[in-house]
Amino acid sequence: xxTAATPAVATATATAxxxxxxRVGVGVLAVRHGSSSVLVSLRKSRHGRGEWALPxxxxxxxxxxxxxxxxxxxxxxxxxxxxxxxxxxxxxATENCVFRADGTSDAGGAWAPPGxxxxxxxxxxxxxAHYITLFVRFDEPSPGAxxxxxxxxxxxHSPFEFVEWEELRGGASPSSSKYAPLFGPLxxxxxxxxxxxxxx
Ligand code: 8DG
Ligand code: MG
Numbered sequence: 290x291x292t293a294a295t296p297a298v299a300t301a302t303a304t305a306x307x308x309x310x311x312r313v314g315v316g317v318l319a320v321r322h323g324s325s326s327v328l329v330s331l332r333k334s335r336h337g338r339g340e341w342a343l344p345x346x347x348x349x350x351x352x353x354x355x356x357x358x359x360x361x362x363x364x365x366x367x368x369x370x371x372x373x374x375x376x377x378x379x380x381x382a383t384e385n386c387v388f389r390a391d392g393t394s395d396a397g398g399a400w401a402p403p404g405x406x407x408x409x410x411x412x413x414x415x416x417x418a419h420y421i422t423l424f425v426r427f428d429e430p431s432p433g434a435x436x437x438x439x440x441x442x443x444x445x446h447s448p449f450e451f452v453e454w455e456e457l458r459g460g461a462s463p464s465s466s467k468y469a470p471l472f473g474p475l476x477x478x479x480x481x482x483x484x485x486x487x488x489x
Contacts, residue, residue, distance in 0.1 A: 389413025394473030
């Protein structure tokens with residue numbers, strides 16, 4: 290047992306490319322009316338290329354999480370959500386995601402209080418990026434209220450499509466799921482929440 294508990298950040302090696310501090314990302318849960326489907330697409334940018342992710346982006350200076358979510362959803366899919374009512378947006382979850390040099394990601398946190406055993410250091414290598422993700426949920430207020438999502442940033446991701454939460458979780462056969470792998474923050478969220486009803 291180790292008694293000298295040291296914060297993980299003090300021992301992990303950050304690559305030159307990694308930012309010196311965690312950044313804030315926003316992931317948008319855009320839920321189709323009367324379903325458990327959310328918008329996802331396959332990422333083409335270097336960070337998370339080939340992984341399925343929610344619409345989203347960086348929280349900009351002075352923005353609220355809900356404003357950021359509304360802006361990113363509109364920019365990336367053309368779906369505009371109102372400021373009032375049930376679709377108005379709620380912060381429903383957060384995740385802490387550390388992206389490693391080998392392409393894996395984890396929840397970080399090998400720290401333990403003095404006298405308690407530290408968790409093993411994650412094995413994925415140096416830190417490439419570290420994001421706190423704020424997940425904001427919008428609900429389509431009535432059937433067909435939202436326009437069909439547009440492919441507005443084809444260089445950054447595949448066209449967005451609605452996919453059932455159960456399917457994102459891997460459905461009956463996770464190994465053959467079309468929607469794998471998931472981008473780190475979404476993978477963490479999906480692993481913790483068996484249904485979208487738990488994210489209200
Ligand atoms: P921006 O720089 O214009 O704000 O964003 P973007 O051009 O849309 O880039 P992005 O890669 O989609 O988003 C920027 C970062 O936001 C991404 O590299 C990591 C972070 N991020 C999270 N969670 C999520 C998520 O669920 N979806 C998306 N798209 N990005 C997320 O931390
Ligand atoms: Mg984006």
